[in-house]
Amino acid sequence: MLGEILDFSLAAILIWIAWRTVTTPDLFNAVVLFIAFGLLMTLAWVRLHAADIALAETAIGTGLTGALMLDAVAHITGKRGRRRAGRNPS
Amino acid sequence: MHVTVPTGTLGGGRKSGTVMIGGGLIYAMAGVVLFALGFYGFIVHAHLVRRLIAFNIMGSGVFLVLVGLPQRVAGTPPDRVSEALVLTGIVVAVSATAFGLALVRRLYDLTGETRLPNDPRPEP
Amino acid sequence: MSAVYGPIRQIAAALAWILGIGLSAAIVALSRPDFGLAELVEAHLEESGVRHPVTAVLLNYRGYDTLLEIAVLLLAVLGILAFRPPGPASIPDAAPDSSPVLAALSRLIVPLIVLAAGYLLWAGAHRPGGAFQAGAVLAGGGVLLRLTGTIPSFESPNAWLRVSLVVGLGVFLAVAALPLFEGSRLLEYRTAEAAMVILVVESALTVSIAAILATAFIGAAPPRIRCMSPSRPAHSAEGERAGQS
Numbered sequence: 001m002l003g004e005i006l007d008f009s010l011a012a013i014l015i016w017i018a019w020r021t022v023t024t025p026d027l028f029n030a031v032v033l034f035i036a037f038g039l040l041m042t043l044a045w046v047r048l049h050a051a052d053i054a055l056a057e058t059a060i061g062t063g064l065t066g067a068l069m070l071d072a073v074a075h076i077t078g079k080r081g082r083r084r085a086g087r088n089p090s
Numbered sequence: 091m092h093v094t095v096p097t098g099t100l101g102g103g104r105k106s107g108t109v110m111i112g113g114g115l116i117y118a119m120a121g122v123v124l125f126a127l128g129f130y131g132f133i134v135h136a137h138l139v140r141r142l143i144a145f146n147i148m149g150s151g152v153f154l155v156l157v158g159l160p161q162r163v164a165g166t167p168p169d170r171v172s173e174a175l176v177l178t179g180i181v182v183a184v185s186a187t188a189f190g191l192a193l194v195r196r197l198y199d200l201t202g203e204t205r206l207p208n209d210p211r212p213e214p
Numbered sequence: 215m216s217a218v219y220g221p222i223r224q225i226a227a228a229l230a231w232i233l234g235i236g237l238s239a240a241i242v243a244l245s246r247p248d249f250g251l252a253e254l255v256e257a258h259l260e261e262s263g264v265r266h267p268v269t270a271v272l273l274n275y276r277g278y279d280t281l282l283e284i285a286v287l288l289l290a291v292l293g294i295l296a297f298r299p300p301g302p303a304s305i306p307d308a309a310p311d312s313s314p315v316l317a318a319l320s321r322l323i324v325p326l327i328v329l330a331a332g333y334l335l336w337a338g339a340h341r342p343g344g345a346f347q348a349g350a351v352l353a354g355g356g357v358l359l360r361l362t363g364t365i366p367s368f369e370s371p372n373a374w375l376r377v378s379l380v381v382g383l384g385v386f387l388a389v390a391a392l393p394l395f396e397g398s399r400l401l402e403y404r405t406a407e408a409a410m411v412i413l414v415v416e417s418a419l420t421v422s423i424a425a426i427l428a429t430a431f432i433g434a435a436p437p438r439i440r441c442m443s444p445s446r447p448a449h450s451a452e453g454e455r456a457g458q459s
Contacts, residue, residue, distance in 0.1 A: 003113060004113065004116075007113045007116045007117070008116060011116050011117060011119070011120035014120055014124065015120055015123050015124065015127070018123075018124050018127045018128070018147050019127055021131075021143060021147065022127055022128070022130060022131035022134075022135075022143075022144060022147070023131075027137065027139060027140065030139075030140055030143055031139075031143065034143050034146065034147075037147070037150070038150075041150055041154075044117055044120075044154065045157070047113060047117070048113070048114060048117055048154075048157050048158060048161065048168065049161075049168045050157055050168060050173045050176070051341075051342035052173060052177060052268045052342040052343070052344065052347065053153070053157065053173055053176050053177055053180070054342075055334070055342060055343065055347040055350075056177055056180050056181070056346050056347050056350060057180060059347060059350030059351050059353075059354055060180055060181060060184050060346070060350040060427070061146075061150075061180050061183070061184065063350070063354050063357075064184055064188075064350065064353060064354070064357070064427055064430075064431065065146065065184055065187055065188075067357050067431055068187065068188050068191050068430065068431060068434065069139065069142075069143070069187075069191065071191075071431065071434060071435065072139060072191040072194060072195055072434070073139060075195055075198070075435065076139065076194070076195070076198050076204055115241070118241055119238055119241065122234055122237040122238050122241065123234055125233070125234075125237070126230040126231070126233045126234035126237075127230065129226075129229070129230050129233060130226050130227060130229075130230035133222065133225075133226035133229070134222065134223055134226050155241075159241065159244070159247075160247050162241075162244070162247065163246055163247060166247055167252055169251065169252060170251075170252065170255050170267040170268050170270075170271050171251050171252075171255065171271055171275075171276070173268050173271075174268055174271040174272045174276060174279075175276075175279075177268070177272065177346060178272075178279055178280065178283045181283055181286075181287065181346060181423075182283060182286055182287075184427075185286055185287050185289075185290035185291075185430070186290065188290055188291075188294060188430040188431075188434070189290045189293045189294055191434065192293065192294040192297045192298075192434050193297060195297075195299075195434065196297045196299065199299050211222065
């Protein structure tokens with residue numbers, strides 16, 4: 001019973017975060033939401049009894065992809081590691 | 091959860107259609123929704139990094155379906171071959187994303203744009 | 215997002231709805247899963263050389279997929295290095311974060327990362343773990359070291375890095391091709407040695423995956439010279455030579 005509640009909530013949160021990632025107007029927001037999405041996916045893998053995938057998703061899917069994307073976004077927006085000017089209020 | 095389903099769905103030809111829905115089905119459905127969301131994001135956005143993010147969301151949806159579907163009926167053991175395939179899939183998706191990001195950076199360095207040339211979508 | 219072309223947005227939304235509903239209906243209409251492959255995996259687990267079914271599938275039953283996967287990783291990092299802009303060598307490296315908390319934390323965390331990676335590699339034989347997880351954790355350590363400035367940006371990978379990048383694929387290919395000389399087929403390990411062979415391959419894969427993923431992060435940015443810091447002089451002579459070449 002508790003397991004099903006957890007599964008439903010986790011699935012709902014995953015879908016909601018993915019929706020926000022796709023529709024948010026700011027690029028940096030999208031990347032940060034994507035990293036959070038990856039962390040929640042790790043929980044989903046644990047619930048699916050796939051511990052290997054959980055470990056790999058945390059390290060590769062979230063950590064490395066997140067780091068790569070943040071690096072690319074910093075390069076593209078031309079503001080390495082400093083404040084973002086003119087950010088759209090979302 | 092005990093759920094009575096019509097014969098032919100999930101019961102696969104059994105006389106009485108009562109099966110226990112496993113947790114895997116919830117995640118498989120979530121995976122389908124994620125795939126559709128990522129698909130929408132991939133078409134709608136012109137910015138290449140956001141398309142890569144949408145592509146990754148589609149990939150995560152597919153992985154959820156791959157691992158969740160064998161557990162759609164309660165009591166099935168987890169499918170180890172699917173898990174190995176998804177592990178490979180995650181690594182390949184990361185390498186594709188890394189390469190894609192390198193291409194986007196190069197495109198930005200050369201042209202100052204982060205959208206493909208001749209993209210008909212208007213500037214955001 | 216608000217200025218996205220109206221018709222495209224509606225068409226995409228309609229397509230996404232159709233896709234989602236169609237796939238959900240297909241999933242619900244599936245019949246009861248059967249247990250075929252799981253029984254096969256369990257039945258041959260003792261001969262495969264490891265005790266964890268996922269590792270057995272990855273490195274024994276479907277070793278060919280893993281071989282191609284490491285090849286794909288290597289190709290991706292070669293592509294990333296190839297697309298690297300030459301970069302004016304006079305751009306200094308971003309100043310490493312001077313926060314003492316980050317420096318102290320990284321000094322604590324990186325040895326733990328190495329330990330965790332070693333454990334994951336060894337544990338892959340009988341618990342969840344294995345080469346990919348260990349390699350990814352090590353790569354995370356590499357990224358952390360890069361961010362704190364301990365690992366400098368490189369002009370082109372040096373010999374050690376090049377060897378680490380290819381050792382995984384090389385060892386795996388050698389191990390895969392060895393049975394060919396004895397008359398068996400590709401990747402047919404001898405049952406008595408399967409455990410040792412898988413351990414050797416996993417170790418090589420860990421080193422390679424860590425090097426590849428860390429290089430994918432470090433090598434994406436253009437090369438920069440080391441920032442001037444009180445303890446280390448900037449390598450400006452190297453930078454000038456690189457700028458002229």
